[in-house]
Amino acid sequence: MLFLSVAEHYMSASVQSTMVDSAGPEAQKFSLKEVLDTFKLCISENDEVFVEHYVAGWRGLVKFMNSLGNVFTFISKDAVSKIQILVNFLNGESGAHYVTIQSMVRYELDNGLVDLSKKGGSHPESGCRTLLRLHRALRWLELFLERLRTSTEDSKTSVMCADAYNESLSQHHPWLIRKAAGMAFCVLPGRPTFFEVMNVGNAEAVVAMLGDAVPMISKVYKITEELYAQNNLLEIP
Numbered sequence: 001m002l003f004l005s006v007a008e009h010y011m012s013a014s015v016q017s018t019m020v021d022s023a024g025p026e027a028q029k030f031s032l033k034e035v036l037d038t039f040k041l042c043i044s045e046n047d048e049v050f051v052e053h054y055v056a057g058w059r060g061l062v063k064f065m066n067s068l069g070n071v072f073t074f075i076s077k078d079a080v081s082k083i084q085i086l087v088n089f090l091n092g093e094s095g096a097h098y099v100t101i102q103s104m105v106r107y108e109l110d111n112g113l114v115d116l117s118k119k120g121g122s123h124p125e126s127g128c129r130t131l132l133r134l135h136r137a138l139r140w141l142e143l144f145l146e147r148l149r150t151s152t153e154d155s156k157t158s159v160m161c162a163d164a165y166n167e168s169l170s171q172h173h174p175w176l177i178r179k180a181a182g183m184a185f186c187v188l189p190g191r192p193t194f195f196e197v198m199n200v201g202n203a204e205a206v207v208a209m210l211g212d213a214v215p216m217i218s219k220v221y222k223i224t225e226e227l228y229a230q231n232n233l234l235e236i237p
């Protein structure tokens with residue numbers, strides 16, 4: 001079903017030409033600087049990661065993706081539902097335990113709130129599991145943005161995106177999702193449009209900002225990766 005609906009979008013003749021023009025006023029407000037600032041706020045003085053800013057960073061990225069057109073909806077919907085799960089924990093009665101990723105891991109593990117194996121557990125959507133999915137996607141983002149940063153005028157965003165995906169997130173996706181993602185990459189706008197949507201200024205300014213953004217995102221990724229590795233959480237089903 002997913003494959004078919006993506007294929008449908010893909011076949012739609014006008015997708016490419018309306019990609020950015022069709023974006024609503026809300027989507028147009030995306031700015032890479034905002035996302036960068038949010039990820040900067042993520043890390044505390046003692047290297048804890050604030051869930052609130054982590055999800056805010058993802059919200060900004062979703063905004064960017066939505067401004068690229070409907071073909072990316074199946075991707076952004078999944079990201080939005082995962083963001084929402086984490087926001088619900090944060091705003092719920094145990095919210096105080098979800099302030100940082102570190103406190104969330106401690107709380108969920110201490111209280112048996114994570115299904116660590118596939119067999120019919122009672123916590124299929126734990127904070128740890130949900131954040132792991134976004135964390136894996138963050139690695140894709142880190143690789144993609146680094147490719148963008150070092151790209152040249154004639155580099156293809158579709159190729160950079162696919163290479164970053166194949167090197168990271170794809171390893172966690174089944175065949176069907178990989179195919180659908182591959183088709184979505186084919187209709188990504190070119191580098192000039194991409195840079196424009198980032199809302200930073202000319203290409204040099206974008207490259208400079210990416211130079212700030214990538215290490216920041218890498219740091220958030222690294223802290224989370226180490227925490228999950230220490231707690232054997234990297235393979236939560």
Ligand SMILES: CCCCCCCCCCCCC/C=C/[C@@H](O)[C@H](COP(=O)(O)O)NC(=O)CCCCCCCCCCCCCCC
Nearest residue numbers: 032061062064065074075078079133134137140177181198
């Ligand atoms: C801008 C181009 C966007 C390309 C996005 C590349 C990532 C491709 C991911 C394809 C995910 C397909 C949707 C479904 C995924 C789920 O099956 C899968 C597993 O979840 P489950 O275990 O609960 O079933 N979910 C995931 O892996 C989480 C995916 C989250 C993807 C978020 C992608 C956000 C991309 C933001 C783009 C921002 C570009 C920024 C440039 C400044």
